[in-house]
Amino acid sequence: MPRVLTESDVADFRERLCEAAERLFAGKGPEAVTMRQLAAELGVSPMTPYRYFKDKDDILAAVRTMGFDRFAEALETAYATEGDARARGAAVGEAYVTFAFEHPQTYKLMFDMYQPDEDAYPELKRAAQRARATMSDYVKALVESGHLAGDPERIGEMFWASTHGCIVLEMTGKLPPGGARKLIGEVNSAISRGLRPQA
Template sequence: MSRSSAPDRPYHHGQLRDALLTAAFEQLQEISAHQISLRGVARHAGVSHAAPYHYFPDRAQLLAALAVTCNEQFLDAQRRAVDVQTQPVARLLAMGEAYILFATQHPNAFALIFDPATCPPDHSNPDTAPFIRANHELLDDLIRAAQDAGQLPHDDPQIRAAALWGTVHGLAQLVQLGHLPAEVVPAALRTLIAPAP
């Protein structure tokens, strides 16, 4: 029996919401956030069409919660990549590579994370703001650690963070769109984050 035609699955109290968000995240591998529907998510999760409405009264609230899930997955991917490295610059490179890898492996989730409707540039979304702040703090901490180790120049870490973020984000989009082969990413990042002479 296919997942889409499965009967309602038994979920313990509180687990259904997580299951619906997992189903929605899985659907982002095939369709954009604009194509996500409550009915489609219910079908993918193998529950009744009415089930999502207990947690998400409308599609907008489902997408808002899905944006949180995407931000959480995005941050976790970068943290895991950083944690397996020990040298400051290697940790910084790992974060950049994980950022781009997530963007290329989960393009629709990546698009939702930066969608102005869910991540307004002029004011913070209280649901996603903690993840965005943690992501910025991770980058800032890695830059400062590399500076303290003498592996990066002692310039303004916030300006350097803005430059690195903008460049890595641009690389991610170029790879996504096929304008740049993924194979060049590690060398490009090493050129960008070269140890101080």
């Protein structure tokens, strides 16, 4: 008869399984990883993961949820720094790049092409929306302070797309080490110049 698991036991195993999944998913791609491989990584029976997660997509959603929450926390902390709208915006941008390169496996999984349906995972949807909110909040402050003109949501998407693209280029070896930060600065400056209020 299997022992009764406490909430602490469940939380601990789920966390260890998510850590193992993050390593394997990032290294091989989510589609190439099986539940059996995840179980072997932790030295448990092939059926054990099913006591904690419905399937692989359920694990992937949990890994992404934790990643987006950590990412959002880093961005929120940066946004809360002292200074004007431009300084806070720069802090958010720096926090974004720092998180991506300090946690490359997490970052790759957050934005991997293999994505489960977020509507089926409310916690993942919440965490992703939390991160996205900070990526547009700092732009709202820039628009309100008169540094930029336009729709804050759309401008935030422009900065997000350029930042993400530069990071991926460096992560895949298409830019030299440190090249993403340099290019992000140049691209974002160009975007900002084009979005300044007309005199």
